[in-house]
Amino acid sequence: MQQLNAQETPSVEPIRPPEGQEPNKIKASKSPFQLAFARFRKNKLAIVGIIILVSIILISVFADLLATHDPTKSNLLLIENGPSSEHILGTDGSGRDNFSRLLYGSRISLIVGFSAMVFTLMIGTTLGSIAGYYGGKIDNLIMRLTDLMQALPFFVLALTIISIVPEITITLFVTIIALTSWPNLTRIIRGTFLSLREQEFMLGAKAIGASDFRIIFKHFIPNAIGPITVNATLMMAQMIIFESGLSFVGMGIPQPTPTWGNMLSQAQNIRILRNHPEAWIPAGLGIFLTVLAINFIGDGLRDAFDPKSNRR
Amino acid sequence: MEVKNSEDNTRIADDVLIQVEHLKKYFPIKGGVLKHTVGHVKAVDDVSLTIKKGETLGIVGESGSGKSTLGRMIIRLLEPTEGKIYFENDDITDLSNRKMRPYRKDMQIVFQDPFASLNSKMSVSELIEEPLLIQTDLTKKERKEKVLNLLEKVGLRADDRNKYPHEFSGGQRQRISIARALAINPKFVIGDEPVSALDVSIQAQVLNLMADLQDEFGLTYLFIAHDLSVVKHISDRVAVMYLGRIVEIAPKDYIYNNPLHPYTQALLSSVPVTDLSKKSEKIVLEGDLPSPSDPPSGCAFRTRCPLAHDRCTTERPHLLNRDNGHSVACHLHDNK
Numbered sequence A: 001m002q003q004l005n006a007q008e009t010p011s012v013e014p015i016r017p018p019e020g021q022e023p024n025k026i027k028a029s030k031s032p033f034q035l036a037f038a039r040f041r042k043n044k045l046a047i048v049g050i051i052i053l054v055s056i057i058l059i060s061v062f063a064d065l066l067a068t069h070d071p072t073k074s075n076l077l078l079i080e081n082g083p084s085s086e087h088i089l090g091t092d093g094s095g096r097d098n099f100s101r102l103l104y105g106s107r108i109s110l111i112v113g114f115s116a117m118v119f120t121l122m123i124g125t126t127l128g129s130i131a132g133y134y135g136g137k138i139d140n141l142i143m144r145l146t147d148l149m150q151a152l153p154f155f156v157l158a159l160t161i162i163s164i165v166p167e168i169t170i171t172l173f174v175t176i177i178a179l180t181s182w183p184n185l186t187r188i189i190r191g192t193f194l195s196l197r198e199q200e201f202m203l204g205a206k207a208i209g210a211s212d213f214r215i216i217f218k219h220f221i222p223n224a225i226g227p228i229t230v231n232a233t234l235m236m237a238q239m240i241i242f243e244s245g246l247s248f249v250g251m252g253i254p255q256p257t258p259t260w261g262n263m264l265s266q267a268q269n270i271r272i273l274r275n276h277p278e279a280w281i282p283a284g285l286g287i288f289l290t291v292l293a294i295n296f297i298g299d300g301l302r303d304a305f306d307p308k309s310n311r312r
Numbered sequence B: 001m002e003v004k005n006s007e008d009n010t011r012i013a014d015d016v017l018i019q020v021e022h023l024k025k026y027f028p029i030k031g032g033v034l035k036h037t038v039g040h041v042k043a044v045d046d047v048s049l050t051i052k053k054g055e056t057l058g059i060v061g062e063s064g065s066g067k068s069t070l071g072r073m074i075i076r077l078l079e080p081t082e083g084k085i086y087f088e089n090d091d092i093t094d095l096s097n098r099k100m101r102p103y104r105k106d107m108q109i110v111f112q113d114p115f116a117s118l119n120s121k122m123s124v125s126e127l128i129e130e131p132l133l134i135q136t137d138l139t140k141k142e143r144k145e146k147v148l149n150l151l152e153k154v155g156l157r158a159d160d161r162n163k164y165p166h167e168f169s170g171g172q173r174q175r176i177s178i179a180r181a182l183a184i185n186p187k188f189v190i191g192d193e194p195v196s197a198l199d200v201s202i203q204a205q206v207l208n209l210m211a212d213l214q215d216e217f218g219l220t221y222l223f224i225a226h227d228l229s230v231v232k233h234i235s236d237r238v239a240v241m242y243l244g245r246i247v248e249i250a251p252k253d254y255i256y257n258n259p260l261h262p263y264t265q266a267l268l269s270s271v272p273v274t275d276l277s278k279k280s281e282k283i284v285l286e287g288d289l290p291s292p293s294d295p296p297s298g299c300a301f302r303t304r305c306p307l308a309h310d311r312c313t314t315e316r317p318h319l320l321n322r323d324n325g326h327s328v329a330c331h332l333h334d335n336k
Helices: A002-008 A032-041 A044-061 A098-134 A136-151 A154-164 A170-197 A200-207 A212-248 A260-268 A270-275 A277-305 B067-074 B097-104 B124-135 B140-153 B158-162 B170-182 B200-217 B228-234 B252-257 B262-269 B310-314
Strands: B016-031 B036-052 B056-060 B082-087 B107-110 B188-192 B220-225 B237-242 B245-251 B320-323 B326-328
Touching (some): A044 A277, A098 A136, A098 A212, A098 A277, A136 A170, A154 A170, A154 A212, A200 A212, A200 B107, A212 A260, A260 A270, A260 A277, A270 A277, B016 B220, B036 B067, B036 B082, B036 B220, B036 B245, B056 B067, B056 B228, B067 B188, B067 B220, B124 B140, B124 B158, B140 B158, B200 B228, B228 B237, B228 B252, B237 B252, B237 B262, B245 B252, B245 B262, B252 B262
Parallel strands (some): B056 B220, B056 B237, B107 B188, B188 B220
Antiparallel strands (some): B237 B245, B245 B326, B320 B326
């Protein structure tokens, strides 16, 4: 077509790229992931979320430098003190510095949230892929197992396991959260796989003799990456809430490890709740901001991966 | 594969690439609280045919006639309920996925929907390279050369290889699909309505491309379409399907000049004519395709056939050879 036009109108100069520029570079192709990233960058709320989350991550990474005191060291002479120049947010019931505990608490919340999310993601993706890809009996088995898990109230189950275990470490805590919260994600991934399985490109992969492993990792997962990432992000926020909730009722990471949940649990004491808002409000705000930021990012990712979805 | 002793394997003639015997595909209909089988959709119901090496067999039928199901069963993307499939001399009906893998090198498929048949997360070079990666031991450099070669063969530019499917039009995507199918030099290619989703002007381009590639690589085609005019262009022989059965199969000229089955006649009369002097009588079929879960007794076409008589309700017509490979399943032609 272009040649034809050039012959018909010889007087018109053919459009050439500017001097010294490769013609290929002008239309550099964007992969679907790059396109999704470009859409994500245009989402203001998601960028706000990123900024908040990155600040909190920086605080948790540099907590050692920022903290004014050892967060686990008690000073029995300074119990439940109000704010002072020495202790900006006062001290807690064991005389530990609230400000330092707040900074270190972000570390635990993020670590617990992130690793529980990764762990759940591994279980959920594996089981969901197997169920969605193979179908039949194995699908039935996995789905009945998720039904069973979902029929048990999460909080009660987690509390039961925690009360049986003698000593709770962060690893154990993460494992318990992951082992009780995989069913939801498994269902979502299975559903995505079921809808992808019937598409022609899946048959095409089978027709060229691709192995099951290749089909799952080269064809299923890249096409399911949108729902997987979005759910993983939103799940991380949920995990942070779980950690705080369990710590609040005294069943989380035990004292004196500083966590936001542990700090909040001080507010169970009516005296602290009334007279020392500076001791528990910052921890609550920390949880609130982190979860909000992650949810903004999750929504941004959803819009970025699925531009057809409702933008509102 | 080919060095097998042919003593006991002389089931099919030398010039035949694919032979299908009494192939059936019944999809169960699950119902009730306990999800038991309450019936079957007879998508393909007792089909036998042979495809010779180097020929193009066209399959025509309306939606739901089972033509795609038949094609997908032949290359084992769907499990047949009954029947046998032979590829060259080997029975491939019951091979496991793993054992089927070497045969997949020889049989490929181009799908109907160019927007659904390419993995949108892979670039063009990855898409075309994938079959090479799975089925051959070529080095990275050899694979890249082959990809460039194939792109040129199907009429795409070399710098298209780094693009993604969303950057192409339907016709271009179909060219990518064809390049992908041809990458491992198959012997047999199924076109599952490869041009139905394209504009008429692009249809001709893609059909010509497929015909050229057939000459160049000595391919055997099974070409599925719902449109007789498309099939006419490319086929050597044509089979007409109705409700999971072949009602007529013959060399192209017989089908187009002397259709015997009333259904084929009706289909042909519905093809638009450009020559107005050749006024043809339009046969308009009444009603819809009956449900394949409950096909009519006897001849499946009798509910819409203008020439149906008593015998058609009681006896199922068999596909019988009338002359020179022209077979038709119709009682009207039994005594002639």
